[in-house]
Amino acid sequence: MDVALSRNGARLMRVFFALVVVFLYAPIVILVIFSFNNAQIPAFPLSGFTFHWYHQFLANGDLRAALQTSAIIAALSSAGAVVLGVLASIALVRRSFRGKAPVSALLLSPLVIPYVVFGISLLLLFHQLGIPRSILTVVIGHIVISLPYTILVLMPRLQQIDASLEEAAYDLGASRLRTFRSITLPLILPAVLSAYLIAFTTSFDEYAVASFVVGTRVTFPIYLYSALRFPDQLPQVIAVAVVVITISLLVVVAAEIGRRVVERRLGTLEHG
Amino acid sequence: MGRGEGLLRSRLRLDLTTPGLLGVPLAWLVVFFVLPIAIVAAYSFDVYSLFPGPHGFTLGAWRAFVHDTVYLRLFWKSVQMSLIVSAVIVVLAYPLAYYLALSGTKRKYILLLLLIAPFLTSYLLRVLAWKVILGDQGVINSFLFWTGLRANGDPISALLYSRFAVMLVLGYIWLPFVALPIFVSLESLDRRLLEAASDLGASRLQAFRRVTLPLSAPGIVAAFLFVFIPTLGEFVTPSLVGGASGYMYGNQIVDLFGTGFPDWETGSVLAMFLLGVVALLTVAFSRFLQPRRVVTD
Secondary structure, three states, X not given: OOOOOOHHHHHHHHHHHXXXXXXXHHHHHHHHHHHOEOOXXXXXXXXXXXXXHHXXXXXXXXXXXXXXXXXXXXXHHHHHHHHHHHHHHHHHHHOOOOOHHHHHHHHHHHHOOOHHHHHHHHHHHHHHHOOOOOHHHHHHHHHHHHHHHHHHHHHHHHHHOOHHHXXXXXXXXXOHHHHHHHHHXXXXXXXXXXXXXXXXXXXXXXXXXXXXXXXXXXOHHHHHHHHOOOHHHHHHHHHHHHHHHHHHHXXXXXXXXXXXXXXXXXXXXXXX | OOHHHHHHHHHXXXXXXXXXXXXXXXXXXXXXXXXXXXXXXXXXXXXXOOOOOOOOOOOHHHHHHHHOOHHHHHHHHHHHHHHHXXXXXXXXXXXXXXXXXXXXXXXXXXXXXXXHHHHHOOHHHHHHHHHHHHOOOOHHHXXXXXXXXXXXXXXOHHHOOXXXXXXXXXXXXXXXXXXXXXXXXXXXXXHHHHHHHHHOOOOHHHHHHHHHHHHHHHHHHHHHHHHHHHHXXXXXXXXXXXXXXOOXXXXXXXXXXXXXXXXXXXXXXXXXXXXXXXXXXXXXXXXXXXXXXXXXX
C-alpha cells in the first residue's frame, strides 16, 4: 500500500493537475489563436486566418525600437548584476567576517521591497540629484532588483565547490585573480550563465520600476502598457505577445536542459 | 593538518580583499536602494518637498494619514484582496505540490517545469491575455453571444474592471510560483515517517493530518508570504483590469506621484507605511523566508 496516496487519490490529483495546467496555458493558447484571426477585435466567431498582424508588428518602427531599448537595458543591467553578484557571493561563501547576517540581509532585501515603493524612491533620488531620466536610470534600478536573484543562484554553486581546489592553486603560487580565472570561474560558469539569464529576463519584462525612471526611449513593457489603451493596436500586440511568450518558453526549457547536462558533467569531473 | 596548510587557510580566511569583494555591491545598494528610501522618508516628513519655499520637519502628513481614514481603509481593502488571493492559491497549489512530491511519478521534474514555465514568461503579456478574455467584447462574452447562451448586447460586465478580475489575474500569475516552496518542503519529507505512522495503525488521513501537514507547514507559510507580500503593493494588474472597484493601495501611491495633482508628501507617507508593514512581516516570518532553499532545488 502506498502510504501517501490511495490509487483513487492519485487519479484524482492527476486530473486536478491536468485541469490546472489547462487553466495556466489556456490564456496563452487563446492569444495564439487570435493572433492569426482576421478581425480587428479578438472575439468569437473566428473570422479567417491571417498573417496580417505579424506583418504589421514587424513593420512597426516604435515597437521594434522599444524591443531594442529593452534588450540593451537587459544586457547592461544583467551584466552589472552578475558582476556584483559574483563578488558578493564569493565574500558570503568563502570569507568569514563580522556582520555577515545583516550584510546578506541587505543584499537580499530588494527581493521583498514593493516595486511601487522602490520605483518612487529612485524617482525621488534622481529628482533630488538632478539626474535626467534615461536608459541609464532604468539600468541602475534593474541592477538593484536583479542582484539578489544572481546571488541566490551563485551561492549554492559556490558552496558545492571544494575550497581546497582554490587553496591548492593559491598554494602553487597562483595569484588571487589567477585562481579566480582558472579555477573558480570555470567551475561556477553554468551558474553564472543561469544568473545572467534570470537577470536578463527579469529586466526585459520589468514594468513597475521602469515606469517611474524611464526616459524618452521607452522600454518594451512600457510600450505594451500604453498600446493596451488603443484598441487598433491590440491585434498586433497579441501577435508580439505570442512571439515573446514562445521565445521565453523555449529559453526556459533550453536553460533547464542545459543546466542539467552541464551539472551532470561537472559532477563527474569533481567526483569521478 | 600541517602548519603550512593551517597558515594558508588562516591567510585565506582573514582575507584583506573581503572589503574589496563586498565594497562595490554594498556601495551600489547603499546609494541606489537605501539612500532613495531615506529620501522618501524625508519627503514624508516634509524635510524635502516638491514645492519651493521654507520646509522643516513636520508630522502633518503622517497625522492626516492616520486620522483621515480614506487611505487606511484602502489599505485594508488591499490587505483583504491579497489575503484572499494568497489563501486560495496556496490551497490550490498544495495538492499540485503533493502530487509531484509524493505520488512517486517518474516525470516529476518535467511536470514541475510545465507548471512553472508560465511564471517565467512576461507578466504584462499574461495580464493582456486576461484583458482579451474577460472584456465585454472579449473571448468569453463573445463566445456566449455566438453560442446563444446569452443575449447579444448583454455581456457579463463584472468579468473585467472589477475586484474579481484583479484577484483572478493575480491568482493566475502567482499560482505556479506558490507550488515551489510547498513542493520543496514535501520533497524533503522523510517517507519513512509516513510508513511508521501507517505501521502504527494510522489511516492515510490521520498520517496526513498528524505528520505531513505539520512538517510541510514552513513551506505553506513561505508560499503564502511569497504571494502576499508582492500582491499587497500591486498596482499594474489593478490598473489594467481593476477599473474603479479594483483600485488598490498601490494605485493610490502611483496617483499621488502622478502628473495630475502630485502630492509627494502624502504619497511618501503611504509608501513608507507600506514598506514598514512589509518589513515587519519579513522580519516576523524571516525563518520561513529562506529563498535559497527554493532555488537550490
